[in-house]
Amino acid sequence: MTESPTEHSADVIVVGAGPSGSTTAYYLAKAGLDVLLLEKTAFPREKVCGDGLTPRATKQLVAMGIDVSEEAGWLRNKGLRIIGGGVRLELDWPELASFPDYGLVRKRDDFDEQLAQQAVKAGARLYERCNVGAPVVDDRTGRITGVEAKLGEEKTPVTFRAPLVVAADGNSSRLSLGMGLHRREDRPMGVAVRTYFTSPRHEDDYLESWLELWDRRGPQDRLLPGYGWIFGMGDGTSNVGLGVLNTSASFKELDWREILKAWCASMPEDWGYTPENMTGPIRGAALPMAFNRQPHYTRGLLLVGDAGGLVNPFNGEGIAYAMESGQLAADVIVQAHARASHAQRELALQRYPKVLKDTYGGYYTLGRAFVKLIGNPKIMKLAADRGLTHPLLMKFTLKMLANLTDPTGGDAMDRIINGLSKVAPRS
Template identity: 65%
Template sequence: MTAVENDADVIIVGAGPGGSTTAYHLAQHGLRVLLLEKTEFPREKVCGDGLTPRAVKQLIKMGLVGGSGATGDQGETATSSDGWVRNRGLRVIGGGVRLELDWPELASFPNYGLVRTRLDFDDLLARQAVKAGAELRTGINVLAPVLDDTGRTVGVSAEQGPDKAPVSFRAPLVVAADGVSGRFPLALGLAKREDRPIGVAVRRYYRSPARHRDDYLESWLELRSRDSGDKLLPGYGWIFGMGDGRVNVGLGVLNSSSAFGRTNYRRLLTDWLANTPPEWGMTDEANADGPILGAALPMGFNRVPHYTRGVLLVGDSGGMVNPFNGEGIAYAMESGELAAEVIVQALARPAGVERERALHAYPTELKNRYGGYYRIGGIFVKLIGRPEIMRIATRHGMPHPTLMRFVLKLMANLTDPRDGDAMDRIINALTKVAPAV
């Protein structure tokens, strides 16, 4: 039998944060990486555009931030010359209380977050992967895996360009980083698990000179509609200043809510914004900068296994969004870095049993890192889906800053694993004793 030449050591399907981060770290180790993206850059993505310190740590590792500008002096919050907007923490609004919580001072993570539109954020990451040595090919719509006689993935089949010309690429390993749709893992028979949390988010940009510069990301735990007699609306909301005259405004609803799947989410957003001060500019349709767009949030490992038959799942493709806060970018980038580490070790071994042993370390390590935390997050999702519990928690928790600082650390998953404070030790202990999902 004639051997077929591989096009790369690793093929990565999707050049979002997870795919580009994987490609960057693999290329840094000298592997031949083929990064396939169905669209052209720059491209729009539905996202809050807010990056917590977990994501910032990954950006520092990739050399995208650091030194000056967005990572200058601690007090700097203005837009830097290279487009990053820095923030100090999270402002929480609920129960009649407005509380500003700085990101914690930790050895493991920086003490600031960033904001940047996904329109060019993904482009920056992909370019950084190319700079490291990865080959990026856009306009390639991957359709399905190419399987050998044993059912193992040895490449991908795709359509190329506007004429959808059929094309295929081969590699000993494939990384599925194709986002929430997960078409590639679906083609392998990996369906989403219905027993895991999922959310729906909608967002829109508004021109808002009064709100576009902000030292804090803003989270609303209670949404009210003025048109319905100050009625409490389902879900949670956010307002993130973009530093360019605009704000990113959105809301999310979890599947533990009775409103999930039975609500006009776009109308829900405009109902909430109608209750905001007119000077913010969000009550006037003339200030809207683009349409209201929506996306699903796959949470808590809602697609498994994360490695099977030559394919590793990264980021949203593997359902890695944090159930506590809807954050996906940090976990996409972290899982991409981990996948690269595992792949480098695996490809240094002969194909067969030894290589498979190394590859199975990937789902094991993901479970060790996030399994217990996501289990607790699943319980949290079920609790906040009940309005009476959410009202009690907001009313009695918000007036206590120390408790809310604990909640911030828990929800943002920001602790030091060793030598942390009492809050860190409690959170770390909880995630270790919780059964992994």
Template identity: 60%
Template sequence: MPGPEQQSTAPGPGPVPGPGSATGPGSASGPATSPASGPARTEHCADVIVVGAGPSGSTAAYHLARTGLDVLLLEKSAFPREKVCGDGLTPRAVKQLTDLGIDVSEDAGWLHNRGLRLVAGRRTIEFDWPELSAFPGHGAVRRRADFDELLARRAASAGARLVERANVAGPLVDERSGRITGVTAKLGDDRRPVSYHAPVVVAADGNSTRLSLAMKRYRRTDRAMGVAYRTYFETPRHDDRYLEAWLDLRDPTDPGHRLLPGYAWVFGMGDGTANVGLGVLDTAGIDLDWRELLRRWCEALPPEYAYRADAVTEPVRGSALPMGLNRQPHYADGLLLIGDAGGTVSPGTGEGIAYAMESGRYAAETIVQALARRTDRGRELALRAYPQALRSAYAGYFALGRLAADLLGRPKLLAAAGAAGLGRPALLNVAFRLMVNLTEPNAKDSLDRLLHLIGRVAPGR
């Protein structure tokens, strides 16, 4: 059974108004109608509201808007704005970018990478991204401040109405049905109150997701949570073509230098700097100063990284990592959860951007199908397919990730497995392919087909 902060409610049977309508108390003067059937809709009504213009929200808004739906994309900050992230993108994320029509060439400002380098003790192993029909054979790196704005502007170019400095305060709820019918927000520096109305709302407001909490979507406490801290420093290795993960992250305050449940990374940015950080599972209840740990870890880097305290270009910042679909239900009462709001970070690797974007696309496809239905019941049934789409895509893979997370939480077992794995590159390659989730069912390679099957049939919950 789930161990939520409070038990989540099951989806209710309330009706879903069709495109162009706004229901519930406090609706704008008269229901807005579609351009084909009546007066132009008011500024504060839409077919869909997306709260949050991060990777998941902007991806959802793009795919919704390109079908002709009227989409409001509300962002509490103004671009450019910073987010805590490793800035490294796997081929899964690159595929989502190309599906948005974004130029991901190096001439357009991206640094491509060939694969992942694992470092543990004195051992180093490099794995190239596999060449697959479903995914490109390269990853990429780009700073989040630039990356997020690029995606938000792309959604706006597709027709989404992007509203910056729109700090969403809470949901508008129909008292009779319990359905969300819009949101309230405070706009701009003067925090002017405004209400937005739509029959469907998408929560893409990150791990804190105040909108989800207001609608009683609670975090499952039986799912792992992680924390990440990162900074940037100047280094001659800024154009490294491999994402680098150091597996032997240790506690400097412990006399035995115990192995911590996580890893550190160095991702070259191609601009003279590297993004350096650490990701740790917080399930073990370890009480450490993570900023100080990152500083000490950087000081212990080999000389070729040329780390110096005066070469650090930004302060250390941290963030929580919601993993393994840990907030549920992902759809109920007119509200869909995507990205960090729905806990789509991989529990095995900490990768978040690819799954955030994919969940945004799944949600958009579900909403498009729902709003095309002719009856309220038909629209509601279509919307209820979204959680199943997430389960079909991720339940098995995330179950494997939770096993990996459990391994990370057992330092002695982790040390033994790491020693065994690094001594057997072929075995480690299998683990690498499973953890980065780059497989396809129709590959000629029998190992690839087997890995895809394992990811699909692993028992999710």
């Protein structure tokens, strides 16, 4: 059967069906645009993630019409349990007008598939097993006009064409590199490693964050770099992982899988975080933070999610910002699409980087300062020892780290955080 050329052309191509790509495709399709969503693997597929979603991400799921009920397989959480400095503190998510007061947990393979299917329901055309290679660039203008890809198990060469392309292809973003957009070395980068264990703690209704990781196996306890997490999955397993920032002196030296094993070995035996209870391998992934690839729009290409370095430097959260940037990009594209001339369309598209900087720029600048501080283990230990004994300070810290404030009409904490974000440079 001969395919018509229109099957490989559209108003917009979105490369990558992770949270940022599927959200972008959903909002574009919902607005009536013809969208191709190209995913290199087939669903369900594995992704390295903590699987824990804050109220910020929950809000995005609700906005997309996803059923987030427990009956639909979602595990709800009330807040964050912080452990460090000999203190165990449970902080509920703040009560805000702008965000729900609960978070969610769900495995990424199933989570991403739900978002992709929601985009398809809205009208997006999903191609799985579609490995995108080089961008197709107009020699005269330097603009991207499509992508080269290999489709299916047969790896059939296909050229997809569209006047606009969205790079939602993750941290490595081959598409961005193909357009000459490289990572900024002056922006923080994190690494996360995680695995799953069969555990009686699988129904924990708090996300758990460990500010100190101790290796207690030797004659002397050793403080390990980074922070850890334990998220109950509600399915008989726990997601246990750790994150470390490149501001840590140990960033390149250590084997993080071994660090995770050492940390797990120090935990109470009845939690079940032992090698025989591990249900899968230890996997790792990079966390690109604080706009570490720019510009977010150039020559017909928009960057969303990890491709644009949208991970929150304060807490390593990526999904909420992936989805939010997808919605912001879609809004800009829809407005540009309705303009009559090329010059007017380009003017509308040039707004996208400014929208991102207005939304996150100041907050991410504060986050960059924060990661430099906690990269010093002495400062991190001091903060854990002193800060955790002050519940009011920790309530403020939770709002700051999770970026959960009401933009108008909030409490004094909200006004301080919002004020700091406004005055910080938006670079």
